Every structure is written in C-alpha cells, then in structure tokens.
Amino acid sequence: MNEKIYRQAMENFTPAPTLRERTARAVEEAGTPRPRTRPLRAALLAACLCLALVGTAFAATAVYRLAVRPYEEEHWGDAFTGYHIYGRPIAHALEEFTQEFQDDFAAWDHPSILFNQKFDTWEQAKAYLGDSIPLVWHSMDGVIFTNEYRVSAKYEMYGDGKITYVNIYNAAKLSNGLTYTTDAYIYTPDYSGDILSGRGWPLDWDNFQAEILDSYPMANGCVAEVVMQSVDYEEGAAHDLIGSFMKDGVLYEVDLYGHIQSPLDEAGLETLLHQILDSFE
C-alpha cells in the first residue's frame, strides 16, 4: 500500500456540504469564543501565581501536576515499551516521620529490600508515619472488604542504605466484585530524578496495549493522569485503569482492575475510577 492508493480510498470520505453550515450554526449558537491567552501574558500570570504560592498548601495542590510520557528502551537485548509518570514531589527527611518509624527502620536488619509494617486501619498507618506527613486517603462507598494497610520503605541496597521513598499500600473490594489498590508514595531527599512511577512491558507482546486517557480533574482540586492497560485473552479483554495524582507533594496511584467477566465495560471502569478518585479528600 502506498500513500496514493490510500488517499484515493480516503477520497470516498468527503463531508457533505451541509456539514459546514451545520458546524457553523453550532459554533454561532455556542457563543463568542473565549479570547486565547498569549504565551507572554500566560508566563506573567504564571510568575505572579508562583510568587503567591509560597507557603500556601492549597496553591501547592493546585499547581502540582504529573506528566505521563510513553517510552521505549532496550534491556538485555530486548525492546521494551511503557510509560513513565513524571513529577516533582515534596521531599520529607527521615526526621519528619515519627520516632517509632525511625526506630523501627534503624532496627531493621535488612533481610529484604523493603522494610514492611502492617496495620488494620488507615488511621493506624497514618499515625505511624506522623502528622508532619500530609496524607489523604479515599472514602469510597460500596467497599465491602479491605486487607491490611502496608507501610514499606524502599532503600538503596547498594548505596548507603538510605530510604528513597515510603509507601502505603492497600487493596479494596467493591460490592460489584471489582477490586482496586491504592498506593501513596512519600519521597525523601535521597530520591533522585523526576520519574516517579511507570509501567513497562516487552514491545512484542501482541495482546497487550496501553492508552493514555484524558486527564481527570478531581473533586479535591487535583488532576489525575489516567492510563488504561488492556490484555486480550481468548475469552475476552481485561483492563487495568491506573489513575495517578499528586497532592501536597505525595504521589497517589489507584489501580482499578477490570477482569474478563467485569460487570463494567471500559467506559464504566473509567467512570468508576473517577468516582474513586473523587472520594479522596
């Protein structure tokens, strides 16, 4: 196939003359378009906003955004693709956590790469980390079961053993049978780079694909970046919808799993993810 043959086929798709009039009418009925902001004015406005934001927690929430970018890399001779989540977290030094947390980490004899503690409730997990760490959680309706809240810390095994981030993880099941997990990541000054999260898979996985969906403006003022990962099986497709957002410099990720027999289709899963995201304070 070449461009000429393709374009000949596409000439069959010519809009009717009436579409022009119809669209013009719709535009006219929609009213006067809003004036577009010139880049220089936008830059000045952004600069003023920056000055006004210092020390203002609400403004920090409004300003922090994540960026989702696809990538391709080669590892060990194989090609991989996926996406990275970029952002600029607020770093919290170890001393900002509770003394109990610091003592527990100091006493950890590093049998594995992760330092782990488990709690029955969100309130217990939050109290363990301390009031200096600004954390929120969801309050989703219809949750019929949650497992324990796991607090773990990732440290550099071959570095000097310092913590790079602290993670809180929990899984929940809804009354419709669907499950989702929630992760919160609190970064320390020893975390380097602006790639905070992401997923990857071999480029030649024919039955796997990912799609960056529309960003979602959450009820709490944050903006979530949403990615849908899909796997095609013989019996049908399964979908993972991952919503990532940052609040007060902490990264949150909600992973909603739509299995093959999911009661919701892709649009329904996206709506449900939005509902979960909107239940965050």
Add this chain to the structure above:
Amino acid sequence: MADTALAPPIKEGGLPMDGAPKAALGFEAAYDAYGPMVYRLAMVYLGCRADAEDVTQEAFLRLLRRAPAFADGEHEKRWLLRVAVNLCRDQLRGFWRRRAVELEPGLPVRNPESLGLAEAIVALPEQYKGPIHLHYCEGYSVAETGEILKLGQSAVKMRLKRGRELLRKEMEGQP
C-alpha cells in the same frame, strides 16, 4: 527539607507551548483548512457519516472554545487531529460500540474501485487506524504520528507494520 519546585511544564503532544502565536483562524478558514481532514479521520475510526459529522462538529466547537494559543498552523492542525482521535475513541468505548466497526452501507463514493480498501481500513482494529491514517493519508512521519497519538516511535512502526499486514490479507481475501 522540602522542595517546592513546580512540576515540569506539560507539553501538548510534545510540541512546545512557547513561541509567538499567529492570529487564530476564524471558523470559516479553519473549517476550510481542516474540516474535511477531521471528517476523514472520524470516518476511518467510526465508519458512519452521522457519527463522523458529530465528531467533526464537536472538534470545531472545542477548537473555538478551548484551544490553546497555537505557534503556527501545523500546531493547530495537530491539536485538532488529537482532539478528533480522542472524540472517536470516546464514541468507540460506548456500550453500543462493542461490535467491530464497519463502513456504513450505501455510502455515496467517489472512487468505487477503492471502496474495498476503504472498507478494510474502517474494519481495522482501533489501535492501527490512527497510525495508518496519519502516516499514509496525512503524510506524517513516524515521529510526528507518535507525537500526535502519544505513542513511542517503535510502537508506531509496529502498528503500521501490523496494520499493513492486516490490510494486505483482507484485500487478498486471506483469512
């Protein structure tokens, strides 16, 4: 010790948001320049005139309501294409779209000899349509296609390759 640096600026499809903008096209000029392009893309994704017209109308409404300041006409064109692709995908995700897309029967055509290819293109799985159309119809490079569709270059190449294979099999009548 807190780092209050702002998040990195979000780029629209990888294109820089700085640069002196040119005066925005009014509706008439914008539709004449890009209307048929948007409609063709929507027909490839949706196969149905009514749906393609809806997408075209909505894309221009968004252009007039929500568009950013464009650096140039090409920037505006790519923005419209991405909006149109997203609108088409929204339509395809609806409950009533679970079955495969087919070209609307009885469509008046200009080139009957190429109608078979047009049908085969519309019947392609969704993930191949954008790369095939943007590369072969709109003439975008692999890199440019990737920027518009938010895909890496290797993914675009792979989807072009597989899309071509599917089209060839379909045109040759192979299963």
